[in-house]
Amino acid sequence: xxxxxxxxxxxxxxxxxxxxxxxxxxxxxxxxxxxxxxxxxxxxxxxxxxxxxxxxxxxxxxxxxxxxxxxxxxxxxxxxxxxxxxxxxxxxxxxxxxxxxxxxxxxxxxxxxxxxxxxxxxxxxxxxxxxxxxxxxxxxxxxxxxxxxxxxxxxxxxxxxxxxxxxxxxxxxxxxxxxxxxxxxxxxxxxxxxxxxxxxxxxxxxxxxxxxxxxxxxxxxxxxxxxxxxxxxxxxxxxxxxxxxxxxxxxxxxxxxxxxxxxxxxxxxxxxxxxxxxxxxxxxxxxxxxxxxxxxxxxxxxxxxxxxxxxxxxxxxxxxxxxxxxxxxxxxxxxxxxxxxxxxxxxxxxxxxxxxxxxxxxxxxxxxxxxxxxxxxxxxxxxxxxxxxxxxxxxxxxxxxxxxxxxxxxxxxxxxxxxxxxxxxxxxxxxxxxxxxxxxxxxxxxxxxxxxxxxxxxxxxxxxxxxxxxxxxxxxxxxxxxxxxxxxxxxxxxxxxxxxxxxxxxxxxxxxxxxxxxxxxxxxxxxxxxxxxxxxxxxxxxxxxxxxxxxxxxxxxxxxxxxxxxxxxxxxxxxxxxxxxxxxxxxxxxxxxxxxxxxxxxxxxxxxxxxxxxxxxxxxxxxxxxxxxxxxxxxxxxxxxxxxxxxxxxxxxxxxxxxxxxxxxxxxxxxxxxxxxxxxxxxxxxxxxxxxxxxxxxxxxxxxxxxxxxxxxxxxxxxxxxxx
Amino acid sequence: xxxxxxxxxxxxxxxxxxxxxxxxxxxxxxxxxxxxxxxxxxxxxxxxxxxxxxxxxxxxxxxxxxxxxxxxxxxxxxxxxxxxxxxxxxxxxxxxxxxxxxxxxxxxxxxxxxxxxxxxxxxxxxxxxxxxxxxxxxxxxxxxxxxxxxxxxxxxxxxxxxxxxxxxxxxxxxxxxxxxxxxxxxxxxxxxxxxxxxxxxxxxxxxxxxxxxxxxxxxxxxxxxxxxxxxxxxxxxxxxxx
Numbered sequence: 015x016x017x018x019x020x021x022x023x024x025x026x027x028x029x030x031x032x033x034x035x036x037x038x039x040x041x042x043x044x045x046x047x048x049x050x051x052x053x054x055x056x057x058x059x060x061x062x063x064x065x066x067x068x069x070x071x072x073x074x075x076x077x078x079x080x081x082x083x084x085x086x087x088x089x090x091x092x093x094x095x096x097x098x099x100x101x102x103x104x105x106x107x108x109x110x111x112x113x114x115x116x117x118x119x120x121x122x123x124x125x126x127x128x129x130x131x132x133x134x135x136x137x138x139x140x141x142x143x144x145x146x147x148x149x150x151x152x153x154x155x156x157x158x159x160x161x162x163x164x165x166x167x168x169x170x171x172x173x174x175x176x177x178x179x180x181x182x183x184x185x186x187x188x189x190x191x192x193x194x195x196x197x198x199x200x201x202x203x204x205x206x207x208x209x210x211x212x213x214x215x216x217x218x219x220x221x222x223x224x225x226x227x228x229x230x231x232x233x234x235x236x237x238x239x240x241x242x243x244x245x246x247x248x249x250x251x252x253x254x255x256x257x258x259x260x261x262x263x264x265x266x267x268x269x270x271x272x273x274x275x276x277x278x279x280x281x282x283x284x285x286x287x288x289x290x291x292x293x294x295x296x297x298x299x300x301x302x303x304x305x306x307x308x309x310x311x312x313x314x315x316x317x318x319x320x321x322x323x324x325x326x327x328x329x330x331x332x333x334x335x336x337x338x339x340x341x342x343x344x345x346x347x348x349x350x351x352x353x354x355x356x357x358x359x360x361x362x363x364x365x366x367x368x369x370x371x372x373x374x375x376x377x378x379x380x381x382x383x384x385x386x387x388x389x390x391x392x393x394x395x396x397x398x399x400x401x402x403x404x405x406x407x408x409x410x411x412x413x414x415x416x417x418x419x420x421x422x423x424x425x426x427x428x429x430x431x432x433x434x435x436x437x438x439x440x441x442x443x444x445x446x447x448x449x450x451x452x453x454x455x456x457x458x459x460x461x462x463x464x465x466x467x468x469x470x471x472x473x474x475x476x477x478x479x480x481x482x483x484x485x486x487x488x489x490x491x492x493x494x495x496x497x498x499x500x501x502x503x504x505x506x507x508x509x510x511x512x513x514x515x516x517x518x519x520x521x522x523x524x525x526x527x528x529x530x531x532x533x534x535x536x537x538x539x540x541x542x543x544x545x546x547x548x549x550x551x552x553x554x555x556x557x558x559x560x561x562x563x564x565x566x567x568x569x570x571x572x573x574x575x576x577x578x579x580x581x582x583x584x585x586x587x588x589x590x591x592x593x594x595x596x597x598x599x600x601x602x603x604x605x606x607x608x609x610x611x612x613x614x615x616x617x618x619x620x621x622x623x624x625x626x627x628x629x630x631x632x633x634x635x636x637x638x639x640x641x642x643x644x645x646x647x648x649x650x651x652x653x654x655x656x657x658x659x660x661x662x663x664x665x666x667x668x669x670x671x672x673x674x675x676x677x678x679x680x681x682x683x684x685x686x687x688x689x690x691x692x693x694x695x696x697x698x699x700x701x702x703x704x705x706x707x708x709x710x711x712x713x714x715x716x717x718x719x720x721x722x723x724x725x726x727x728x729x730x731x732x733x734x735x736x737x738x
Numbered sequence: 739x740x741x742x743x744x745x746x747x748x749x750x751x752x753x754x755x756x757x758x759x760x761x762x763x764x765x766x767x768x769x770x771x772x773x774x775x776x777x778x779x780x781x782x783x784x785x786x787x788x789x790x791x792x793x794x795x796x797x798x799x800x801x802x803x804x805x806x807x808x809x810x811x812x813x814x815x816x817x818x819x820x821x822x823x824x825x826x827x828x829x830x831x832x833x834x835x836x837x838x839x840x841x842x843x844x845x846x847x848x849x850x851x852x853x854x855x856x857x858x859x860x861x862x863x864x865x866x867x868x869x870x871x872x873x874x875x876x877x878x879x880x881x882x883x884x885x886x887x888x889x890x891x892x893x894x895x896x897x898x899x900x901x902x903x904x905x906x907x908x909x910x911x912x913x914x915x916x917x918x919x920x921x922x923x924x925x926x927x928x929x930x931x932x933x934x935x936x937x938x939x940x941x942x943x944x945x946x947x948x949x950x951x952x953x954x955x956x957x958x959x960x961x962x963x964x965x966x967x968x969x970x971x972x973x974x975x976x977x978x979x980x
Contacts, residue, residue: 636825638825641827645820646820646889646890647814647816647817648813648841649813652844656844657829657840664831
């Protein structure tokens, strides 16, 4: 037996070693052309299908092949430099690289710093359904269906927008793969994702198809630093035209993407039904301008301002929340009469639309900790640390400041972390668009604004060029009126904290955050407890059975128990959850709700641990107990039931309580398959309130309280059992 | 009439053979005491008699039932063979009365009142009637062993096996337990007793079996084995302990 065990270990070790060595195979350096003056081109490390490494460690992808084809066409040499996306942006700005091709969206902010080529692809969201699904061929068919989305993407916004029009259930995921699987496994009827990413995934064998054309989104282009390497940019554009003409472009796209099957026209935008009320497009979620409150009503600066102006001017309107870029299209095609969506008045947009007078300015502003009286001007930043969000105008402004002063810059991928960096004292100040920052402070962030905001793009209300001029005039007139009476100030005070106002709105502490989200948190807690208790009850029964299996002298039963425990203990809970929710429905052609899959996952996992505890508990009961029972003529089963198990359970109670606590905490892992338990509830509330600091304290405390109560209760039960 | 018989009984633990072909016949109403040095296999032998230990070879026959026959319902036969252990093995989560009545209630579907009556009479016979509802942990060693004897009697067996019943007891408790065993012998119970209590063996045993190294070395009435041992090993053993 011992020899056998050793050989198992040996085989396992060899497997691990092989795995490790295969991972350690050195990447092939992409320095093919080491000639006189190759252009250094930055690209992202991994962003399929644009750039990623194949099994041989070579970089491939749309960007890579496109660049190769264009370079060949134009006869220039280049050297690829894969790096983190934001590092690439910096390298480009600092002229450390000559160009960058990295699925880079051509945003107005980026156009300030870089010169872009003609766009080579568009990254708008697209609908995907299971390949066998012939039921959904347009957005109208989504009524009553379930949509899978990835949190925080334009796809998710677009899904929200669709949910306004149709009765749609939305499953939210943290990453794309899970979202795809949700549809592949039949849990959701369709998914929404950026077109190239989705098309690539399908091309890779995902059993989905695209029933509709993709929506318009930000175009993607090749970039050089502003006014640098213009000859490279020209060559890129010329090459792009050439490879589009000679078919190379299509070949590349065909290699990585699958095209929409069905070329029916886009069906999302319904035509304005009525003539009387003005149809006004707005964004789905962009706090503090427009977002849904706890009652799912739209509120925000734009919403309130429009309401006030409409009341002042006596016109009626109907709000149409939609994805920002979809709104622009709808406005351009006269499907809506106007649009109010924190819309920056950029020169490009002024060519297509007529704007009202600006009603707010979105320039970057400095924010410091509320207790910080040291920094009152930009000069005070000398020797200090600034937190910025990568790729924002705030980040650009910080770079500008860094040229003048000795400033260290901490870069963050999202606003919440940037705020927390300052709130926690890691950075001395943050730079962010004024309305967004002011709103976050108003929501309880312990920062204040020591300076006035910088000038940025002003924000206005828009109508299509030459259309609805009477609406525009009414808006302007109404804006003047609400600015004259105090309505405008009231609205701004509601959503923003002004730079002069150093005090933080006090009613947004932990308790108000808790009370305003109490129902959502309790619903999450309810699901957490339900998952825990149901799974634990199942596991108690199943674990006892497996524990008894391993305690018998029957070799076959021993083996079954042993295999079960080995397999289930050897698989991380998160992997098991994915397997249950995604693989099982595909492999066995059954439907499992996320909640069911969660309960099965947790039960399987907990059963393995409880069965070991049962085995240990039984082993801890002196063998004489079983012998005494058997010597009386009691059969094995009854002897176990009446004599051994009651004693084993007493021995097991402390470890069972421990297991209950672990199982309860493990439920948080099930958020990955879209179960809105306590942790996921917290995450959703943070996405709305920006208060990650306070929220995680609340969520942590709720777990702590519940687990403490459960432990106390269990201890009481234990004591009463011990008193026998 | 032969009540219990072993034929050519072999038992090994792994490669170590501890019983090397033992033959013994115990008559109805007979008290057989097995003595011998520690490690001689006497406890293992006793535990083979109700098949608590599997037998490698040979037969155990009780009332014409072959226990080593795999088709034999061992549980049924065990009801007829009570066993008393060195460590008592009372069930700590049950009261004395519940310990006694567990088997009769489960196996004979005895009613509660009927069981209580039986339990009280058994406890009376071992002088423990006042401890019926006590938990084992509150009893002294001697009380525990008397309660264990009452439990062994609950299924009304014809044979009782005693595995060093007094070895774990304080000296002042030994007498009470031996007295109970002596009473059982007087009432005609067939008993096989592994013990170091030579006084008990001499006084109560019908036959004494001396075991050494997995063999039955000598067997006979106590007067013969104790006064005129034939075998050198028996002599040596008795010299050491008497």
